[in-house]
Amino acid sequence: MSEAYRARNIGDPVAKQRAATFLGMTLTSTAALAAATDTHCPYCSLQCGMRLGGPTADAPVEVLERPDFPVNRGALCGKGRSAPALLARDVRLTGPLLRDHPGGPLRSAGWPEALDRVAAGLARVRAEHGPDAVGVFGGGGLTNEKAYLLGKFARVVLGTANIDYNGRFCMSSAAAAHRRAFGLDRGLPFPLEDIPHTGCLVLVGANPAETMPPAVRYFRELRETGGTLIVVDPRRTRTAELADLHLQPRPGGDLALALGLLHLVVADGLVDEEFVARRTTGFEQARASAMAHWPDRVERITGVPVHRLREAARLFGEAETGMVLTARGPEQHSKGTDTVGAWIDLCLATGKAGRPYSGYGCLTGQGNGQGGREHGQKADQLPGYRSIEDPAAREHVAAVWGVDPATIPGPGKSAYELLDGLGEPGGVKALLLAGSNPAVSAPNAGHVTERLRSLDLLVVADLVLSETARLADVVLPVTQWAEEDGTTTNLEGRVILRRRALDPPEGVRSELWVLRELAARLGVPEGFPADGFPVEAEQAFDELRRASAGGDADYAGISYARIAAEDGVFWPCPAEDHPGTRRLFLDRFATPDGRARFAAVTHRPADEEPDAAYPLYLTTGRVLSQYQSGAQTRRVAELNAAAPGPYVEMHPRLAERLGIADGEPVAVTSRRGRAVAPARITDAIRPDTVFMPFHWAGAGRANSLTNPALDPVSRMPEFKLCAVRVEPAQKEATP
């Protein structure tokens, strides 16, 4: 362990001792620095660097600036700053909970009893219904170590094919399109610091001003240095307000829009012929697709006037360098993979990929959205972003695990399919769920909640009693960010290190410990190594490195010491003397022939378009002061004060037609359910569309309405678009 690493690390006993001496005292900044732990925010995929000092009068740690970390250079949003509120004992779980019989209350229990109950329940279901009746549902917020061992636990101990995670609801469409085009899926192929240097940036269905505020600095810098920002969003978001040009298509229009821009790039002679010839394949088919999307037709499909399309095509096509970044807006559709493919086509046709300051990227969502999808908690993958169907991959991973390759199950069900089948014949009967809250965040959440209730055994590991945990038979309280070591991989593909700054409460354990204990109770295959489920994160990471070696997401050369010393290491990093890969594809793309592949795609309607009975679009999204299902942020007073509850955003003309006043409760109804929330009237939204944030449970749960139609490739549900009708709630209530 290097000296530099030791000095920055609160795990060091000396530093810890020093921290303890400040208990109860007001810290000076010098003192804070001396006792500080350098770590990262528990929330989004930026994984902003932060420094934890403290304790303070209100919390056991205090969030301080960490100005030397390059991603955020000290800046934090309200979510990150208020994260210590979740360390308080009264908002979190501090001991296991058990339900003695269905419908009974959750009661406190000791760890041995809870673990015995879980192991016995899983074993019974496995014995009665076979291993695939036991399922695992993970999360994109789990560290790489947890995600890796959860996947290993599912395949080795449970022997089930059915493990998937909520990242399926997050980045899966971009991931699929990325792999199809470039042969590799990493959120950004370049570091964030490249963004201000590009000529023209197109943000498609991304609202970083609310979802990752510290990133906004890069967009501002871009404009200050003369670059152009184009934002595509059906709403005039805070991000759209920063733009030079805002295109406001109707929901579901992004695929046609991208093809329309590609069409104009062809028409206006802005194709980079040399690049297309040298570094790509399939242009002619993509061009033919674009020819089927001529400007008048695209205007008709998207609602974006032709002159705006021309302006956007010219700005992007004529720029020397350019980037397209997508987020959930274009991705969470039953055509999400094709939509992202079309935006990648636009980059490829104009030579804006695989070159400095150019390329396509995805703004991943969850804290470890990137790493969480690389190491084996996805139904079809093994660590290192390997395919579970590839014999060589199975052999490699089996060797690291010390098992027979033949015992590793094949691909399982995707997230929604897994949830949809819970308790059904042939479906999962016992589910182990970690780091996710599908009772709020899954599409068609009313139905999913019913499915969760129908399980023989639901085990939830979480730090708070989420809506999903409330449904569980066993709730296991687990450690959170400031209480554990572990790596995450941010949207840049930068592997970073979270450090333990304080001890968890007495009754709280890490997921790694839980997995080891369960493995011990359930039994492991003969010959399985004794330390096959390490409790120390660094030991787990070292095994992950070996498992990922040679895969697409190769972490072999990354160590805790290097991460600390280098402000994170970018994968792929195949050897300890390899510098890591900050910028991908500069020489070649990761396809067998080194060329990027155009996608030949065509606009198609959403699974459910508005009609006479459900005449409006509903689109869903996020607000600044809440995060995902709200399980964490809804427990923080200052965040609730800023964003107290759900609402239905609608245009004043729509409100007038429906006879709805600002603040009045409105009922939103789809074919799947109903939600009630106050109207928020603004001309920032299209008159044919209403918007609801999805962070809340209960009557205002947006996901009661959403459509679980899946993308055929990525299995992403259509969160961003369904057909609804809207009426004043009082009027509707009186028959």
Next chain:
Amino acid sequence: MTPRIAVVGGGMAAARFAERYGALGGPGTVTVYGAEPRAPYNRVLLAEVLTGRYDAESIALPLGGATARPGCEVVALDPAARTLRLADGTVEEWDELVLATGANPVLPPVRGLRRTDGYGLAEGVHTLRTLEDCARLAEDAVGARRAVVIGGGVLGVSAARALAALGVRTEIIHQAPYLIERQLDAEAAEVLRERLRTLGVDCYTGNRARAVHGGEKVGAVELANGYRLDCDLVVLACGTRPRTALAHAAGLPVATGVLVDDGLSVAPHVYAVGDCAEHRGTVHGLAGPAWEQADVLARRLSGAEPDARYPGTRPRARLSTGGLEYAAFGTVDETLDPGLDVLRLTDATRGSYKKLVLRGDRLVGAILLGDLATVDALAGAFADDGALAGHPLHLLTGGTAMTGVAR
């Protein structure tokens, strides 16, 4: 057995059907028989191929997994035997037949259009329906000084604009009192005419061409009023007529077009889509409705939605080419009905004209010309059956909330 689907005609509707059928996972094999020597392309873009904005090669359309048989003209159909015969005498079998034969340009009753031997058009006289037409016209336009376009509808205006862009002084002769009279009103047409004038196109409306003079090579067009326009080129843009001869000869029901029901069915196992089809008394002759029909038929025949129905297409006219921009919806002539009101905004300086036709608080028609900022809001209002909330002025000014380039 894998169903064999024969598509007769290789135009836009054919391409769309083939592509969608494949994309929807249709189990059959699709063969597209086209008389033209090349695989389907986007005909909407021809005027801009003429200006050189698009290469002829670059406007090919996707076909999915279908087999294109360009240069294979179908000359006879036998719906009972489920066969078709090609020009070379080959007989091919099919299980389902899709007629997408399109339309032919209408030749107006003007003397001297044809060659003296009666075959084909006289030298210098052109239509603009195919890429071959386009190539010939482009070749002729090199070195031409003056052109006359007979017909002032959308195609005539687009063709004239394209010729002017190539440096050929161009005149439009149009029989109706004003340009594009099916979609615009007189005031809009006047603004358009002014715009055309600045682009190098003059218009003679309320005039009819009587004869084309010149012998071997066209030299002038004589108008009904005796006036003579000297020219090296004539382009005929007098509309199109559905190609129904094959269907007619096969005993299939034909009126103006091949008659289809809401399922686009003509007879058992025979369907028609696009410019050749007549649905509820309407032959659309536009790419938008043709594609909607092709989409519906692909959903039916692929099995994705066997009961899909084509409900018809609301008329919506749109031109957005080389400095000419307009959109027209619904009923634009308020003089037809005393119950209609009009809201109009004209800006001569910026060359824009905008008009709403209203019945009470419902929108029944609209024209936007020169300034299309509110085109999306208007389309939205029409999608809502014209129901309006509040004052409709927002449909003429502002548009949906879109910022321009700020710097």
